[in-house]
Amino acid sequence: MEYNIPLFQLNFGEEEIKAVVDTIRSKWISTGPKCDELEKQFIDMLQVNFAVSLSNCTDALHLACIVCGIQPDDEVICPSLTFAASVNCIKYVGAKPVFCDIVGPEHININPAEIEKLITKKTKAIVVVHMAGFPARMDEIMAIAKKHNLKVIEDACHGPLSEYKGKKLGTIGDVGCFSFFSNKNISTGEGGMLITNNEEMANKARLLRSHGMTTMSYQRAGGHATSYDIVELGYNFRLDDIRASIAVEQMKKLQKDLEKRILVRERYIEQLSKIDGVIVPFADNNEFVSNYIMPIVLTNSTNEIRDLIREKMHAAGIQTSVHYPAIHNFSIYKEYYAVLPQTEYVTNNEITIPMYAVLSNSQIDFIVETLNNAING
Numbered sequence: 001m002e003y004n005i006p007l008f009q010l011n012f013g014e015e016e017i018k019a020v021v022d023t024i025r026s027k028w029i030s031t032g033p034k035c036d037e038l039e040k041q042f043i044d045m046l047q048v049n050f051a052v053s054l055s056n057c058t059d060a061l062h063l064a065c066i067v068c069g070i071q072p073d074d075e076v077i078c079p080s081l082t083f084a085a086s087v088n089c090i091k092y093v094g095a096k097p098v099f100c101d102i103v104g105p106e107h108i109n110i111n112p113a114e115i116e117k118l119i120t121k122k123t124k125a126i127v128v129v130h131m132a133g134f135p136a137r138m139d140e141i142m143a144i145a146k147k148h149n150l151k152v153i154e155d156a157c158h159g160p161l162s163e164y165k166g167k168k169l170g171t172i173g174d175v176g177c178f179s180f181f182s183n184k185n186i187s188t189g190e191g192g193m194l195i196t197n198n199e200e201m202a203n204k205a206r207l208l209r210s211h212g213m214t215t216m217s218y219q220r221a222g223g224h225a226t227s228y229d230i231v232e233l234g235y236n237f238r239l240d241d242i243r244a245s246i247a248v249e250q251m252k253k254l255q256k257d258l259e260k261r262i263l264v265r266e267r268y269i270e271q272l273s274k275i276d277g278v279i280v281p282f283a284d285n286n287e288f289v290s291n292y293i294m295p296i297v298l299t300n301s302t303n304e305i306r307d308l309i310r311e312k313m314h315a316a317g318i319q320t321s322v323h324y325p326a327i328h329n330f331s332i333y334k335e336y337y338a339v340l341p342q343t344e345y346v347t348n349n350e351i352t353i354p355m356y357a358v359l360s361n362s363q364i365d366f367i368v369e370t371l372n373n374a375i376n377g
């Protein structure tokens with residue numbers, strides 16, 4: 001079905017098309033100058049020391065776990081209300097995910113007070129996810145990490161350029177990870193970035209993204225090196241220059257795109273405040289954020305009621321989604337049982353409504369009116 005109002009719209013134009021054509025014409029399409037340019041953009045725009053382009057964020061999270069020194073049998077505290085990749089990365093390195101509850105429907109990020117209770121001698125790190133691009137309570141999380149000597153991995157997939165007390169998300173913990181999947185704020189189809197202020201971690205990530213080889217094809221083609229050694233068991237996690245060239249154009253548009261999303265969110269909040277039965281997570285956040293998605297949580301609701309409301313929105317031509325089905329309920333994570341009442345409520349009663357920069361006021365009003373009729377009609 002073609003929705004009248006989809007969940008997301010690509011912000012693509014002639015710039016992206018030209019960038020791809022130019023890259024193809026340059027005859028260098030794998031990891032090369034465009035990946036370098038993109039990494040420099042990240043370094044400048046996020047005010048961070050190092051950026052390593054990768055084939056997706058799942059790889060970034062995987063490498064983050066490795067460079068943070070997470071070993072088999074270590075424990076890593078993480079939210080369950082996230083996408084599978086934020087937890088799968090812990091399993092890739094043989095460690096144990098320890099699920100932590102979120103604060104509640106008003107703040108759907110990991111709860112620092114609950115993190116403290118889960119720390120054991122085996123705890124090595126915390127994976128923080130900034131849902132919808134809204135910052136987790138990083139001051140408290142970093143204080144806990146410091147006290148217990150834990151590494152912090154920020155899954156900042158939803159929050160490029162989002163800020164927490166003036167700092168960019170992804171730059172506060174040890175490592176930050178970003179995605180360029182099609183529906184993300186920076187879209188290239190697939191793609192990702194790992195950022196860090198730690199040189200050793202950056203070097204290791206760079207080495208492991210390309211088979212543990214000491215030089216890459218691009219350097220050899222440029223005459224900077226003629227041979228290579230393999231010094232670690234690495235992977236092929238490289239981004240290619242075709243996608244990087246799209247990302248470079250997307251980065252140039254990002255600030256303006258996010259500014260427009262802020263206006264969309266303001267209109268939503270104004271309209272949603274007039275209807276009963278809805279909580280807007282992070283409604284009190286006044287910082288610059290990406291507004292990657294627009295989550296709402298129904299009050300006094302159930303999973304069945306939520307699904308009925310989504311069906312009514314669907315019938316009206318409005319696409320919705322759920323962020324997210326909680327990870328601890330998936331078959332492969334059943335063994336990591338955890339009692340997470342806030343996560344359970346939100347996973348059963350959250351609806352993600354359309355969010356993109358060119359969503360018009362009349363479309364927003366129609367979405368909220370349809371939602372109101374579905375809930376209260």
Ligand SMILES: Cc1ncc(COP(=O)(O)O)c(C=O)c1O
Pocket residue numbers: 056057058059082083085086129155157158178179180181190191192
């Ligand atoms: C919170 C979160 N983490 C990780 C990922 C994985 O990103 P990628 O698809 O680039 O591997 C996503 C993407 O959907 C995500 O939303």
